[in-house]
Structure formats: C-alpha cells, structure tokens
Amino acid sequence: MPVQLPELPYSRTALQPHISAETLDLHHGRHHRAYVDAVNARIAGTEMDELSLEDIVRGSQGSLFEAAAQAWNHAFFWQCLHPRAGDDPHGALAERINLQFGDVQKLREEFNRAAMAVFGSGWAWLVQHPDGTLAITTTRNANTPLTGDSTPLLVCDVWEHAYYSDYRNERARYLQAFWKLVNWDFVSSQLR
Ligand SMILES: [Fe+2]
Structure with a gap:
C-alpha cells in the first residue's frame, strides 16, 4: 500500500499573506x-x-x-497550521504552557530562539515528555521526535524551502508569520 501525499487541510491560498x-x-x-x-x-x-x-x-x-x-x-x-489567526492556546494546554514557560509569549520567544539556532536545515518542535512536561527541541535535516520517547505537539519547518519564496533568507520574519497561523486546537489534540 503506497504512502499517500495528504491533501492540505486548507486551500492553497488560505494562509496568505503569511504563507503564499x-x-x-x-x-x-x-x-x-x-x-x-x-x-x-x-x-x-x-x-x-x-x-x-x-x-x-x-x-x-x-x-x-x-x-x-x-x-x-x-x-x-x-x-499545525490554520488560516484562522489570532488564537491563543486554551484549556489544559494553556495551563501547561503557563506553568512551564510563564505564558505563551515566553514559549514563542524560547521556540524562536531554538528555531533561529538551527544551523542549516531542520525543524523546531514543542514536544511532551512521557512525564507530561513540555519541552522545546530542534532536529537537524530529516530527524524527528517520532523516533524518541516524546510526543510531538507542534512543529515549524525551518528548511529554507519553507520560507525562501516569501521571506528570502529571513527566518525571523517567517517565524513571526508562523505564529499567526498556529492551529492551537490541533496542538491541544496531540497532548497525552
Ligand atoms: Fe519543508
């Protein structure tokens, strides 16, 4: 049974102007x-x-x-993306973020620092460890938390192909756009 390319969960224009x-x-x-x-x-x-x-x-x-x-x-x-902008996490996810990071803004800042520090191609993740705690982590190239013990909750693709057409080499501007698109309902649904 071949692996299928999943359809995008929104139209090709839905993430504009943040992602074209x-x-x-x-x-x-x-x-x-x-x-x-x-x-x-x-x-x-x-x-x-x-x-x-x-x-x-x-x-x-x-x-x-x-x-x-x-x-x-x-x-x-x-x-992890959704065209509805301006949401913040709520419910159990929000409580956990506030407990561990202080608030969602501090989570964003820490995530952005990690994402900016990925040299070359990779991914920035919010994961949940088996003990329930949240953590920000990064992987190089194709690597993924799926091969470890932690559950992926949120990811940002920081390969340059994710943002070069829209932001050239300005990863920081792409990250600003990313946060306007984060689908917190999906992130919540991945919590254990
Ligand atoms: Fe990619």
Whole structure:
C-alpha cells in the first residue's frame, strides 16, 4: 500500500499573506510530494510496503528513513497550521504552557530562539515528555521526535524551502508569520 501525499487541510491560498500559494504549491506539491514518492520507490516490493508511515520512520535507516521522516514531518507540519489567526492556546494546554514557560509569549520567544539556532536545515518542535512536561527541541535535516520517547505537539519547518519564496533568507520574519497561523486546537489534540 503506497504512502499517500495528504491533501492540505486548507486551500492553497488560505494562509496568505503569511504563507503564499506559491510557497504551498512548491512546498507541498513539490517537496512533500518528492519525499512521499521517494518512500514509495524504496518500499515497493518489500515487506515495508505493508507498514504505516510512522512504522517505516521508526523501522528504517539511511535514505528511506530520511524520505519517510520528511514525509511524516511535513504531514504533521501542515496540520499545525490554520488560516484562522489570532488564537491563543486554551484549556489544559494553556495551563501547561503557563506553568512551564510563564505564558505563551515566553514559549514563542524560547521556540524562536531554538528555531533561529538551527544551523542549516531542520525543524523546531514543542514536544511532551512521557512525564507530561513540555519541552522545546530542534532536529537537524530529516530527524524527528517520532523516533524518541516524546510526543510531538507542534512543529515549524525551518528548511529554507519553507520560507525562501516569501521571506528570502529571513527566518525571523517567517517565524513571526508562523505564529499567526498556529492551529492551537490541533496542538491541544496531540497532548497525552
Ligand atoms: Fe519543508
């Protein structure tokens, strides 16, 4: 069963002006699709063909791992965004953020520092550890918390392909835009 490229959960113009349709076409339609195609090319005719994408990520190495992890990270990233702007987290997630970071603004600042410090390509994450605590972490290249013990809650793609069309090399401006799009309902739904 081939891995599928998931549809975007919004239209290609829905994230404008923060993320353009051109960027979504390139990022989802070309980059994400290429990772999915690369997974399928490598699993065709093997026993991995029967596995979920998550299990392929957890059970592979090398170029298959890189393609599968990128396919999974991107699918998760699209779900973390939503065109409705201006929301803040609420409920149990808000309580946990306030307890650990002080408030959501301090979470944003810490997340941004981590995201800015990723040298080259990678991802910035909010994760929940098995003991329930939240943490900000980053991964290089295709790496993903999915292979560890912590549960991913929120991710920002800081590969330059995520923002070059809209912001050139200005990752800080892209991060400002990212926070206007964060789908806190989805982040909450990932809490354990
Ligand atoms: Fe990406």
